[in-house]
Amino acid sequence: MARNRGRHAAQRAATTATGHRRRGGLRSTRYRRGLGGTAIAAVVMAALTASQAPGVELGGDHDDGRSGAASDRTPGDDSYETELPPLESPHPPGASEPGAGGESGIPASVLAAYKKAAKSLASRTPGCGLRWELLAGIGKVESGHARGGAVDKEGTTLRPILGPVLNGQGFANIKDTDGGRWDSDADYDRAVGPMQFIPSTWDRWGADGNGDGRKDPNNVHDAALAAGDYLCAGGRDLSTGADLDRAILSYNNSSDYLRTVLAWYEFYRKGTHAVPDRDLSVLPTAPGLGESGGGPDKGSPERGGKRPGKGGGSHDKPNKPNKPNRPGNGGGNNEGGGGHDEPSPEPTKPHTIKRVGAENLTAVAGEKFAARPAVKVVTSKGKAVKGVKVRFDISGKTEATFQGGGKSETVSTNADGVATAPVLSAGGKTGSFTVNATVPGKDLGKVGFTASVTAPQADTLARTSDVVLEAAKNAKFAQAVEVKATRKGKAVANTTLTATFGQDAKAGPYFGKNEQGEPIRSLTDLKTDANGVVKLPDLFADDQPGTYTLTLTADGGVTLKVKLTIKG
Structure with missing residues (x-):
């Protein structure tokens, strides 16, 4: 993931012959070196100019597919296991075909870590759609599933799995970023662990997958969860082909790497099974890229007898290699236990x-x-x-x-x-x-x-004047009735009002008379102007003294009652 090498790129460019061999249904490809030192040196330099360390630009504009999710970029890295899965569908051990099923076996502890990480991500980032088989495909080509499940009961590798020194000699030049904490090299960085993280990348993406309070790239649970977070970054949906390709290429920007991981991914999706940790008799013999060595054993004096990771750690008990037939940390939920596993269910994805x-x-x-x-x-x-x-x-x-x-x-x-x-x-x-x-x-x-x-409707009607409205018998009211319609304090133009003294009113003020000489005591279709104001026609008093109520109603139902008095 976070390795920048050009070794196999140079080898591939210098290839003069390609060999194929068959073993128990397994098809594998190997590349042979076939050029002299001068030609190889030229190819190596060409490969290096196409590489770049995390956060270091050496030319080119690589699309890492993360949409700005992380600053480190991963160039084409051809120093990985190129073995392809067999053409036949996987079978569990005991199938009728001799030798069938070996390639589909995954060490129990490592399989449990892949499944646990995918389950955790399904709840944390359900839109990502990460399947555990993708982690298995990457773990296969990066380290041969932690060197065949060579891990202790907590899932930490028995020996460090370290990539080559990134000192610019055949690989990118990445000066030390962790003081040798993870890779035991205080001068240059090296990729670390079963999922092959460069220390600076682990510093950003490291995760605690087994809940022990530490983030250790040498622990397969921590590394698998961190790899899942990295693949899901930038809002990717791995149920789509485009995002799936981008995610894998962000791990290693190589089309050959993409094809190899996808081949194992599809192979594992057809069915796989758990095998005991570190039992190579039912595992592919190809070790993957990560090579043991380059650092002291876990628990040795050179490593201080401590598990690396934040928060320090107490002294470990002496290492006891896994017995050949003992399953790893299978747990009690069928994650990594023995027996045949069906393909994982479809992840949570939008439908x-x-x-x-x-x-x-x-x-x-x-x-x-x-x-x-x-x-x-x-x-x-x-x-x-x-x-x-x-x-x-x-x-x-x-x-x-x-x-x-x-x-x-x-x-x-x-x-x-x-x-x-x-x-x-x-x-x-x-x-x-x-x-x-x-x-x-x-x-x-x-x-x-x-x-x-x-259209807006008034929520308030109010008179524009507070002058008392009164008149003598058979006289005209000196002040006309004028009201303003507003909504939330703003004038409501062109809204309709009605004005009435009551449907059965027989006495009191009136708005002139109709053609038959009868007093008009109700008006309809009164419209407010641009300022929300409507002025009613002149009002007249009859010969019946008293106080009367004029009711005005606007569209929407808001009302205003106005008192008028005829003096005796």
Whole structure:
């Protein structure tokens, strides 16, 4: 992952012959050196100029697929195991075909670590869709599954698995970043552990996969979880081919590496089984890239008798190599135990997008919608999926926008799988429009919301004057009634009002007389002007003294009662 070498790149470029051999259904490829020193030196230099250390640019613009998730870049690294899986589908031990099933076996402790890491990531980053078989494919080509499961009961390698010294001689030049803490080299860095992390990369991505309070790249549980975090970085969805390729290439930017990992990934997906740790009789003999050595044994005086990792550690008991037939840390949940494992179930991944809340939304022109479009992303079994990006688009001839002025916004689903659009502003134009919710890049369907913008309605009516309204019998009121309609303090123009003294009113003030000479005591279709003001016609008093009530009602139902007095 975090190794930068050019050795095998040089070998491949200098290849003059390729050999194939068959062993128990296994097809493997080996490259032979066939050029003199001068030619090889030239090829090595060419390979080196195409490499770069994490965070060090040596030329070129490599796309690591992480969308800015991490600064370290991993160039093409051809110093990995090139063995391919057999053409036949995997079989468990005991199948009728002699020798069948060896290549599909994974050491029990290592298999348990892969599965545990994938399960943890499924709950932490469900949108990633990481399968444990991908970790197994990478672990296979990086270290031969920790050298055939050569780990102790906690999952820590019995001997360090170290890559070559990155001193610029055939590989990238990476000066020491950890004081030799992980790679026992205080001058240059070396890739460390079953998943081959460069110390500086481990410093950023290290994880505690076995819950012991330490982050140790030599521990297969810690390394597997860190590798999963690294592969899922940048919001990748590994259930899609493009993101899967980008993730693997971010681990090692090599098309051959990509093909090799994918080959093992697909092979393991067809079925695998646990084998006892460090039992090479049922494991492929190819060791993978990581080579033991280069550092003292775990628990030896040279390593201080301590497990490396944050928080120090107490002295370890003397190492006891695993017995040939003893399974590793299988646990009690069928993770790494003996027997045949079926292919892992499909990871949690988005399957459907569905509406949450109301389908129809309404707001008044010039205001914001109280309700917001919301959808939920679920798996095929109806479980919520977190971290899925949902895009909301406004469609239609409207002045409506999302908060901030945009017509399109993207929101990620929360822990409940729900994505809620930003607040909608109705704009000043009445009418209807649609908000569509989709998941970009996925065929999960489309959810539509209908939104309507209505004319504003007054929430307050008030007189524009506080002059007392009174008149003598059979006289005209000196002051006309004038009112203003507002909504949230703003004038409401062109809204309709009615004014009445009561449907059965037979006496009191009136608005002139009709053609038949009868007093008019009710008016309809009164309209406010641009300032929200309406002035009623002149009022007259009849010969019946008393106090009367004029009721004004605006669209929406708000009312105002006005007192008028006829003096005796």
